[in-house]
Amino acid sequence: MRCQYLYGDYKPNKEITVSDIYPVTVPSQIKRKNSTSSGGTLRGLGTLGKGTIRKLKDFYLEEKEEDEKELAEEEAKAKDTITDLWKNKSGLSKGAAQQELLKITTRWLAFGYGIFEVLLSDNRFREMELWLAVGHNDIAIYQRRKSLPLEVYTYDSVISFGAPQVNTFKVSIEGQAPLEMQTPEFLDIARLMKTYISIMVRRKRESIVS
Numbered sequence: 001m002r003c004q005y006l007y008g009d010y011k012p013n014k015e016i017t018v019s020d021i022y023p024v025t026v027p028s029q030i031k032r033k034n035s036t037s038s039g040g041t042l043r044g045l046g047t048l049g050k051g052t053i054r055k056l057k058d059f060y061l062e063e064k065e066e067d068e069k070e071l072a073e074e075e076a077k078a079k080d081t082i083t084d085l086w087k088n089k090s091g092l093s094k095g096a097a098q099q100e101l102l103k104i105t106t107r108w109l110a111f112g113y114g115i116f117e118v119l120l121s122d123n124r125f126r127e128m129e130l131w132l133a134v135g136h137n138d139i140a141i142y143q144r145r146k147s148l149p150l151e152v153y154t155y156d157s158v159i160s161f162g163a164p165q166v167n168t169f170k171v172s173i174e175g176q177a178p179l180e181m182q183t184p185e186f187l188d189i190a191r192l193m194k195t196y197i198s199i200m201v202r203r204k205r206e207s208i209v210s
Contacts, residue, residue, distance in 0.1 A: 167182055
């Protein structure tokens with residue numbers, strides 16, 4: 001629907017930028033970024049030749065090449081899927097496509113939430129690569145690119161939250177095991193949650209006073 005709104009009817013020779021339509025990520029990039037930032041990957045470099053500059057450079061070049069290759073493969077898959085869906089919208093005007101796109105977006109339960117990609121190794125969830133949605137009244141765990149949440153936790157049930165270490169974000173929930181996730185956006189999540197909880201607390205105080 002977004003392609004129909006931006007470009008009009010599908011044409012075989014029409015080039016599109018996948019990242020403008022659908023953000024593609026490679027899970028290994030997040031894992032490598034986490035391990036490098038926390039020191040895990042760097043500690044392993046001692047086996048590559050006592051940490052020489054040449055070895056270090058080769059190491060990162062290899063990782064970069066792998067990431068670029070994986071990203072290209074994922075973008076190719078996404079482009080095929082986008083093209084198939086786009087073809088079915090042929091004939092829809094720009095205005096009509098915009099209205100349909102708005103309807104789809106606002107139907108999503110996480111509309112208006114801050115969305116963060118996280119890695120969460122937890123038996124409560126079947127997949128490790130998930131979304132953390134941070135809203136005005138609660139946080140939710142989503143399977144990536146799915147419309148329904150796997151779990152929702154109101155701020156009233158949140159006992160504490162924070163970053164016990166770099167690239168790790170932890171939320172303690174009343175009556176449940178803590179959620180500990182890996183994400184390079186841990187500071188942004190903490191700031192957003194703190195802001196929403198502060199607003200909620202202030203409103204409760206104001207309602208009591210009035």
